[in-house]
Amino acid sequence: MNETLGLVLVGVLLVNFLMLGTSRLNAAIRFAGLQGVLLGAALFVAHGQTNARVLLLALATVALKGIAIPAILLRAVRNVSIRREIEPIVGFTPSLVLGALATGLSLVFARSLPLQSEQVAPLIVPASFATVLTGFLVLTTRRKAITQVVGYLTLENGVFVFGLLLVEAIPFLVEFGVLLDLLVAVFVMGIIMNHIQREFSSLSTEHLTSLRE
Amino acid sequence: MSAMDVLAALLVPVFFPPLLLGVIARTKALAAGRRGPPLLQPYFDLARLFRKGMVLSRTTSWVFLAGPVVGASTALLASLFVPLGAQGSLVSFPGDLIAFAYLLALGRFFTIAAALDTGSSFEGMGASREAAFSCLAEPAAFFALLVLVKLSGSTSLGAMLGPDLPQHWLHGGPSLALAVVALFIVLLAENSRIPFDDPATHLELTMIHEVMVLDHSGPALALVGFGAALKLFAYGLLLVRLATPFEVGGTVSGVGVALLELLALAALVGLVESVMARLHLLRVPSLLVGAALLGAFGVMLLVG
Amino acid sequence: MTTLLALCGAAAMASSGPIAAAARRVGPRRADRLWVLLFVVGASLAAFAALLALASGGDELRAHAPFPVGEVALGLDALSALFLIAVAGLGAACACYGLAYYPAALHPDSAGRLRTAFGLASAGLAMVLLARHSLVFIAAWETMAVSSYFAVAAEDRDREVREAGFLYLVSTRVSSLCLIALFALHWAASGSLLLVPLGAGQIAPQIQSALFVLALLGFGLKAGLVPLHVWLPPAHSAAPTHVSALLSGVLIKSGIYGLVRITSLLPEPSPWWGEMVLALGVVSAVLGVAYALAQHDLKRLLAYHSVENIGIIAIGLGVALIARASAGLDTAALALAGALLHVVNHALFKGLLFLAAGAVIQRAHTRSLDALGGLGRSMPATALLFLLGAVAIVGLPPLNGFVSELLIYSSLLRMVASEDGASWISAALAAPALALTGGLALACFAKAFGTVFLGAPRHQSVSDGSDAPAAMRAPMVALALGCAFIGLAPFALAPALRNACEAVLGSALAPLAAPWRAISGVALASLALSAAGGAWLWLRLSRRPAPRTVTWDCGYAAPTQRMQYSAASFAQPLVRVFSSALLPREYGSAGVAPFPQRSAFHSEVVDAALDRIVLPSAHAVVRLAARLRVLQQGSVQQYLVYVWIAVIALLAVGGVGR
């Protein structure tokens, strides 16, 4: 069981690198979606037994993170008919190097924290940190508003990975509340992006610097 | 104090001071090899001026006349604070040295105001210098008096210059000597003598006291002259008492000795005027600050 | 009973402004009068209460208020009463004066605000005096400070007024924060918010010293001790003149009151406290008057004299503190009495001088000394009143300034005469400094009086006009009478001063060792002698009228009025002596060539503490702040980096993972 979970988490880590390396907007969105699907899988795998609650949660995760949210974003991309390239502030290769660095740091840092003895999978904590940091990298090194949303999703995915450790502790209501909030957040951000596009004829955040000091 | 003392203390300041001016003038004349005016010439001048009429500037107001009046009356009052000999002074109370200084200051204030009242730039200039120099002379006088205060443990002029003065000289001779020097400089400055001012000059640009009173005439000018003489008398009395702390018994002899000493002081002033030139006006403050430092040094010597 | 009465007075003063504003409909003139009426009623109540307290020793009110105040105390002892009389008296005088000086009819959009601010400031001041509780004190203090800011900034259309007002506001806030720190520390150390004397040994000596330093900073800022005086001259010259009078006459005295009150609560004063106050007092007195001498602006000149007089008061307080530390209670009482009397005196003569200056400014429309002149002719009453104020402030007999300065001098001399150890040296240095101050003040007021009222007008527009109206003259006359009364009959105040000293020193005292009779004798004698001389001269003149002619021109053919000695030239010799402290700036040069060209010369003295310390450091802070703004230029990516930096910094600060 642990081996399977480990594999899934390695998948999550790989997606991080794909996200940092891709130059295409749609691809980045799909990678975020893929990560969501992997998370659903991880949730299922981590608990082995086909508990109805876990099943439902995994399905909801896949449906929201893997399908609904990417769909909203892809639609936004289509609607605003923007250029489909990611415009990085930091280039792709440096981003990948930074991503590798972040992953390495996560592995080191996670070791300094004590873990529960019957640890489900030792990779959960570092994978969570690495994904959070990747999300952070995407947020800060990419120009377009929509890539920032993708970065936010990645960051949130990273938090979710950590949540795998706490499935028993987190009530159903909270899990759904979190997912719902995420959905609404992306929805509201989508609306705002629409307005940004309408006002500035572009989704680049470079136009969003008139408020300063 | 006997009735005799009181009488002397009241009459001497009224009648004696002009004589000092006469002595100074005569000393200067003698030193210059001339015969000079009679010793009583200042009395004649005053009497003549009192009889004369006045001419007033159109610019002036009542303040102009208040100057000489207040100047003379405060000087008269102030002179009552200084002991005439060892018998003590007519008016004496703790802190009376302050009253002495401030009465003279009151007179000065009105003299300056009277000068400014004429609207003349020359008199303004004189007033400005008078204000500046006398204000710088004040700390020097205070330091000198503080030496006495510390030595005597008393705060009234009468007690400070009283019968214990010889002991003070024994205890704090150097300090008192410095105080005497400082007070002498102050006396010259406050009474507009050389090296601070030349009462006999005829160039308005270089005058201090005389230029302030250019517009006064008749009785007002007489009051100015009388006030100036009184001021010299008061400071002189202070100085000679301090410098010569001898006891002479009896009112008549005591007062007499004091007056003789005063005349000697006037002669000294005349000598100084004969051998020195007037200082450059810009140097005057340095001399006064120097006097203050002498006084301060005198105070510092008493530490410990 | 007296406290309650004073409280009612304060309430009346505070509510006078809003009531007059509510009665706006009766018209501006009547609203003004209504306000003055209410204010004067309040002030009279307060003054009456204060007089009762001076006679009876006063009383204290205690009550229980809900949180945050808790157990609250208000009191009116002789010390408070002395200040309260000054507040009520000068407040009422200035309020009446405002009727003609700042009528609502001429200042429709600021007179209402000014009335409210004036009333609140006076009431706040009264409450400061009554408060025996930290929070009540600080609330009253801030009410006074903020409302007086609005009074200062009444003519806010003027940029200069706004800037001066802001400087005042900031200074007063710094002062308040010092006091807040003081009270917080006092509370923490003593466990009580009440301002009652602490028992010996109740708090550590270091804490007492810290409390003293905070009090000195906070109250010194308010009082305007050099170098904390930077706000004072601009604020005084910017404010409407009757506000300047109130500000200078009583408001800055709240700093003195506070210092006296707080030090009286501390049981074990260290000797250096007094030395420090004394040193600050000497510096303030000398520099204040030196700066005053160099001013061209009549109100700034008067303002710097407030610094000087605060310095003189501080000298008295310093001596009192030194003497208290060495248990020389008689000397302490004498010095304290001098300082307290000088507080009252300064309120009288500085109020008088400001009000007279206001009358001049209203007629001549300028504050520049170099443009004024010869006003004694058209404004004889104002001239006489100003002269009286000048004589009083210089400390000359026969007026009140002489009395208080004499007391302070006496205490210094007593300290020189009788104390051993180090303290007499400070006194021996302070006394000549005080004398120097007196001389400089004399020069300065001779200059001010001379250039404004004497000679001939230096400027065409100045000469016409009439004397001040009765509504402005009456308060001035009242103040002048006060000066004369204290100058001639100081013994009348002796019991009150002794009571006040007892309230401060906390023990019964022998009658003050001051030569009351002699002082009034000197005053009367100088007055009588001068009057006799004057009468004689007047008789002579009426028998033989003097012909009138031009001023003797020393042979110069065509003197003009503009060639009169100006204020700047009058002060020049002394300014030169003090140039290393005043740092005068000179522009242009006097012609010295053989054939002089047309030339211009102008010199000015700006406040060194403000111009060389406060403003440059303020600008440095602004520049630093401007540089920090680079950090926030609108990039959301950058902002997100800050969030992460915060995470890392907090992990480091907390030492997580170690």
Added chain:
Amino acid sequence: MAFWLVLTPLAFAALAFATPSERVRPWLLPVAALAQLGLIALELSGVGGAPFPTWLRLDAIGRLLASYLAVLFTLCAAYAPGYLAQRAERPNRIFCAVMLVFFAMMNAIVSVQHLGLLWVAVEATTLSSGPLIYFNRNPRSIEATWKYLLIGSVGIALALLGTFFVAYAALARGAATSMLLADLLNDAPRLSRPWLHFGFVLALVGYGTKMGLAPMHTWKPDAYGEAPGLVGALLAGGLTSCAFTAILRFFQICAAAGEAEFARALLLFLGLFSMAVAGAFMVRQSDYKRLLAYSSVEHMGILALGIAVGGLGTFGALLHLINNGLSKGVLFLSAGNIHRAFGSKRTPDVQGALRVVPASASLFVAGFFAVTGTPPFGPFVSEFSILSAMMRGERYGVAAAFLALLVLAFVGMGSTVLAVVLGEPSARSEATPYRDAWLHVAPIAGLLALVLLLGVWIPEPLLGLLKQAAPALEPAP
């Protein structure tokens, strides 16, 4: 009762959404507010009833905050109809409904006893306040809203991670885990320290972002500057206080675990840093609404400092939360009035407000004095308590820094506020017809009266609430 406190505004939100009339709808806000006040009165008089569901319950802190929120919201809601009538050109359906949802979520934050749900509620306030900030629909407000949403959401995501860490801190030591506050407080001594520390840092940064502590405050000037004054008042007075409550929950856990000193060091650092940054940005700030935002940053710093000092400081911080919120209400609402009268929010354009809108300008100045801690206004009492706590703790260096930063803030804020208020009215004021009106001024005056009241007399019930709440934030003996 907490359940109804959350549900009532939500019901009114639905009602508002369904109400067709643009003119009637704004009046639902004050009605909802009054209903809420009634519920609070019931709660305070002890008619609470059993909590339902169990994780939605008003403890001491919650009761204090819920009462305060109801009062603040009532006065802001009273201002709303007048304001929205002025802005008749904008449809207000979304605005009214979302504002009620926002209010409901704030109530949820203060009453929820479960850390996960706490997070959900906080994020819900972020999302529901987005449309409020965007009310003006111009490029600047889009920018502000975007930054608000993005920075807020990222911060909140960190807070979620922090929440998980704290929950895991129990698990890592082999204890049964739960995210209920009560359980965590009980288990606190057994929590794994590294996880607890790390979790607290993340929660502090995350909720600190919402609260607007520097350096996570960057969204604040943008959002407050571009949002309507009414929204600014609710954000600065309400939302920041709620975010602070969230931090307090984590602080409670730390304190119960005996790690109060650790948490206090962090709060002290952030508090002083926030005050310094706010002070620096307030100096020469020409935009008076952004100025208010920085003032809010400063006061968040003061709150953090109060908790960091502890003892009387805790009490002071809780009181300051209320005082600051009410004063910010005065400032934002009156600034909104001035903004409308001049059509600008920059000082060179706005001058002499006292002569154009005398009542609003007077309230603005009074608010300035109140918020800068001038006695006898409320904020003075709380700042004095905090300062006294520093003195009692003999932390003189901190006290000196605190005072110096207060001066800096006063200078920075004063120069702009007084420039707005005093002087000759600028020509721009003639371009707009807006002048003072009762509906726009009376609610502000009400807020100011409360601020003044709190400075001189803290009512017994409030004092009781404060005295119950403060000990919850002290380390277990």
